[in-house]
Amino acid sequence: MSSALVRVASLCKQFGDVRAVDDLNFEVAAGRTTALLGGNGAGKTTTLSLLLGLLKPSAGTITLFGLDIERHRYRVLPRMNFSSPYVDLPRRLTVRQNLAIYARLYGILDVRRRIAVLADDLKLGEILDRPYGQLSAGQRTRVVIAKSMLNEPELLLLDEPTASLDPDTADYVRGLLEQYRKRTGATILLASHNMSEVERLCDDVLMLRRGRLVDRGTPAELLTRYGRRNMEEVFIDIARERHIAIGLDDGDSA
Amino acid sequence: MSSDLYRAQGAGASLRRIGALLIRHLYLLRGSWPRVLELMYWPTVQMVLWGFITLFLVNHSSWLAQASGVLLTGVLLWDVLFRGQLGVSLVFMEEMWSRNLGHLFVSPLRTTELAAALLSMSLVRTLIGVGGAALVAIPLFHFSVFDMGLPLLAFFANLIVMGWAIGLAVSGIVLRYGLGAESMAWIAIFAVQPVSGVYYPIAILPEWLQWVAWALPSSHVFEGMRAVLIDHHFRSDLLLNAALLNLVYLAAGLAVFLAYFRIARVRGQLLQIGE
Numbered sequence: 095m096s097s098a099l100v101r102v103a104s105l106c107k108q109f110g111d112v113r114a115v116d117d118l119n120f121e122v123a124a125g126r127t128t129a130l131l132g133g134n135g136a137g138k139t140t141t142l143s144l145l146l147g148l149l150k151p152s153a154g155t156i157t158l159f160g161l162d163i164e165r166h167r168y169r170v171l172p173r174m175n176f177s178s179p180y181v182d183l184p185r186r187l188t189v190r191q192n193l194a195i196y197a198r199l200y201g202i203l204d205v206r207r208r209i210a211v212l213a214d215d216l217k218l219g220e221i222l223d224r225p226y227g228q229l230s231a232g233q234r235t236r237v238v239i240a241k242s243m244l245n246e247p248e249l250l251l252l253d254e255p256t257a258s259l260d261p262d263t264a265d266y267v268r269g270l271l272e273q274y275r276k277r278t279g280a281t282i283l284l285a286s287h288n289m290s291e292v293e294r295l296c297d298d299v300l301m302l303r304r305g306r307l308v309d310r311g312t313p314a315e316l317l318t319r320y321g322r323r324n325m326e327e328v329f330i331d332i333a334r335e336r337h338i339a340i341g342l343d344d345g346d347s348a
Numbered sequence: 349m350s351s352d353l354y355r356a357q358g359a360g361a362s363l364r365r366i367g368a369l370l371i372r373h374l375y376l377l378r379g380s381w382p383r384v385l386e387l388m389y390w391p392t393v394q395m396v397l398w399g400f401i402t403l404f405l406v407n408h409s410s411w412l413a414q415a416s417g418v419l420l421t422g423v424l425l426w427d428v429l430f431r432g433q434l435g436v437s438l439v440f441m442e443e444m445w446s447r448n449l450g451h452l453f454v455s456p457l458r459t460t461e462l463a464a465a466l467l468s469m470s471l472v473r474t475l476i477g478v479g480g481a482a483l484v485a486i487p488l489f490h491f492s493v494f495d496m497g498l499p500l501l502a503f504f505a506n507l508i509v510m511g512w513a514i515g516l517a518v519s520g521i522v523l524r525y526g527l528g529a530e531s532m533a534w535i536a537i538f539a540v541q542p543v544s545g546v547y548y549p550i551a552i553l554p555e556w557l558q559w560v561a562w563a564l565p566s567s568h569v570f571e572g573m574r575a576v577l578i579d580h581h582f583r584s585d586l587l588l589n590a591a592l593l594n595l596v597y598l599a600a601g602l603a604v605f606l607a608y609f610r611i612a613r614v615r616g617q618l619l620q621i622g623e
Contacts, residue, residue, distance in 0.1 A: 109616065143619055146454045150613045172456040181450035181619065184372065184442075191375050198368035199455040201361045241451065 099124040099249060099281045100145065105154035107140055107305075114140040116305035118154070122298070127275060127282040129292045131325075132302035133333040138285040141302070142251050145283070146176055158249060172200060177242035178253035179235050185227025189218060189237050192226055193244065200245035212240040215270060217263075231258035239267060243274065250274075252284040256291060264288075268295055289325035299325070301332050308332060365457050369465035373439055374472070387473055391427040391481035398423040399489040415577040417491050419547060424485070424493050425573060426546045427478045428504055429566055430537050432511020433518065435470025437533035440519040444527060450619045459609050463602060466519065467512050474508055499576050503569050506590040510565045511537070513594070513601030520608030523617065545570045565590040565597060 098121035107115040115137045122128045130138045143149040145156060147167045156163045158170045183192045190209060197205040213219050216236045221229060226237060235258050242250060255271065256264035268291060275282055286292055292299060293313045301309040301316075309316065309332060313325055320328045377383050398419050406416045443449050452462070482493045493500060518536050522529045543557055544566035550558055561567040568590035575583045612618050 107616075139619075140616070143616065148450065148453055148613065148618045149616050150610075168456060168458060171454060174454075176451070176454045178450070182447040183451065184376070184446040184448055186379060186446075187372065187375050191372075195368050195372045195375075196451070196455065198371070199365050199452075199457050201364060201456070 097124045098122060099159060100283065101155075101157040102141075102145075103155045103157075105141075105144060105156065106152045107137075107144060107149060108152040114305050115144065115151075118302075118305070118307055120300055120307055120310065122281060122283055124281050125275070125279045126297040127271075127284070127295050128298040128300060129296040130283065130285045130300050130302060131292065131329060131332075133329075135304070136302040137305035138302060139253060140305070142176075142178075142253055142283070142285055145251060146174075147171065172245065173247060174249040174251065175200075175242040175245055175247035176251045176253075177235075177238045177255060179231070179238065179257045180253065181238075183226050183234075183238065183241065186225055188223050188225055189229070190222045192237065193240060196241050197244050202244060208244060212243060215243075216240045217266075232260060232263060235259055236263070236267070239270075246278055246280075248278070248280055250280055250282045252282065252286075254286055254288075255284055256286075256288060264291075271295060289329055293325050301328075303332060303335075361456075362458070362461055365455075365461050366465045366468065369457070369462065370468055370472075373442065373465075373469045376442070384476065387431075387477040388480035391424070391431065391477045392484050394423050394427065395420060395481045395485050396488065399485065399491070403489070415574075417493070418574060418577045420485060420489065420491055421493055421496070421573055421577060422546045422570060424478055424482055425503055425507055425569065426541070426544075427481065428474055429507040429511045429544075431474040431477045432470050432508035433515040433537045434511075434533060435473040436466045436512055436515025437518045437522070439466050439469045439473075440515075441522060441527070441530055441533060444522065453618050459606055460602075463516060463605060466515070470512060470515060471508065474511075496576060499572070499582050502587050503573055506565055506569050506587070506594055509594045510590075510597055513597035514540075516598075516601035517604040520605040523605075523612050524608040526617070540564055540566060543567065549574065562589075563593070565593040568593070 100120075100122035102118055102120050105115055105118040106113065118137075118141065130141060132138050140149065144151055145158070145163070147163050147170075150164070159173060161170055163170055187195070193209045193212065194205050197208055202208050209222070213222055216239060218236060218240060221233055221237075226234065229237065235256070239252075239255060242252070252271075256267050259267060271282065272295065274280060282295070284295070297312060299311060299313055299316055300307055309319075311319065316325065316328050317323070320331050322328050322331065402416055402419045405419075443452060486492050496503075514536055515533075518532050521532055543553065543561040544564055545553075545561060546566075550561045550567055550571055553561055568586040572583045572586040572590070575581050575586070
């Protein structure tokens with residue numbers, strides 16, 4: 095992959111006796127949407143945290159935009175952003191105040207206009223002046239996605255981007271992410287447990303298990319390889335190690 | 349990517365990020381009058397208590413009769429040190445309580461900019477808290493700490509810098525050990541109070557403890573305060589000692605904060621914090 099925007103080489107993260115990420119190697123091409131899939135404890139969140147620089151690798155390297163994140167963290171961070179339903183924003187501040195603060199942190203010139211655009215895109219108009227802590231889980235998810243788009247990131251890392259959203263809003267957000275990628279050419283890496291979301295949004299899928307990359311491919315390739323009708327069945331095959339039984343774990347699928 | 353979204357990089361962007369965090373905490377203060385009241389509450393209560401003790405003692409102590417404001421000034425200046433430290437630690441813990449550190453640390457905000465924002469916010473909180481108490485003392489006890497003039501500025505600056513140093517170290521410890529260590533923010537500073545000579549000269553301490561006292565910037569400040577109020581003489585030597593010690597303290601406080609931040613990155617505590 096010559097136009098790789100994300101390069102992960104021999105990445106390991108050890109917490110005491112637990113190896114959360116174990117010799118991970120993969121590349122993500124610019125402009126593509128890639129899913130990180132795996133069961134609980136597979137290493138998805140740890141991998142995202144390593145990519146964001148929130149965690150220091152025990153071994154290996156991460157190169158984003160051609161720059162080593164350990165050495166060039168502050169050159170890389172302005173070009174990316176992140177959303178997770180599990181990381182909060184200040185609850186006593188209103189949505190507008192929260193977005194204004196993060197807009198300034200990302201160096202946005204016209205804060206008001208940027209918030210207005212995102213409020214329109216993510217249907218936040220009615221809740222802009224409400225405290226973040228008073229919002230429903232679904233509304234908070236939309237606000238955090240808005241925060242993640244403030245700087246029009248070239249690399250967007252999303253942890254469960256449609257968690258807590260009703261089907262209609264989740265569908266709208268997926269459409270928004272598709273449009274965003276088409277308009278900006280951004281690269282999106284997302285962790286999700288929603289397989290229909292993965293099939294709709296993602297060009298590539300990275301399957302993790304116990305911190306290792308056990309398979310990868312386009313959703314269509316994976317469906318063919320496992321002889322399944324949908325990604326959920328592929329996910330279960332890998333989670334239950336059926337891929338080993340059918341001879342698909344070569345130990346270095348990347 | 350729309351290039352018009354961004355400002356130029358460099359010092360301007362850095363100041364903008366520090367300003368963003370300041371605005372975040374000012375929003376919090378503006379939206380909650382109990383928080384503003386709390387800032388002024390203890391300094392004012394302490395000032396009133398020691399004001400009445402002074403009124404009593406001034407007629408029973410020839411030493412105090414020479415300078416009736418020495419206790420009140422000590423109380424107010426001690427609160428500069430305490431509020432300065434607390435301002436840094438509480439503002440940092442506010443980010444932990446709101447589980448916002450994950451978003452902050454993946455933004456372009458540098459750790460040193462975060463530290464600068466914490467110090468700036470501590471200054472705002474200290475000015476509101478201690479400044480409010482100092483103003484209340486004027487009508488209540490006909491005493492104005494501002495009459496001290498420029499030396500007051502020197503004392504204030506040295507004490508708040510020492511508070512910042514301890515506040516940064518405490519914030520690092522809380523980051524490393526989690527919110528279970530948050531009581532450190534409230535108690536850490538009181539370890540230095542007995543040897544700072546806030547209400548009595550350093551000379552009354554046992555000789556070995558005087559060596560400890562002179563290693564603290566605060567001791568030089570409070571000795572200097574008494575020199576101004578009792579002897580009407582500004583001791584520039586004490587001020588210089590305090591300033592030099594503060595350079596060491598601030599560097600050490602920042603080093604502890606940054607070291608614990610690095611450890612938190614290794615241990616994966618930046619996302620888990622608050623749980």
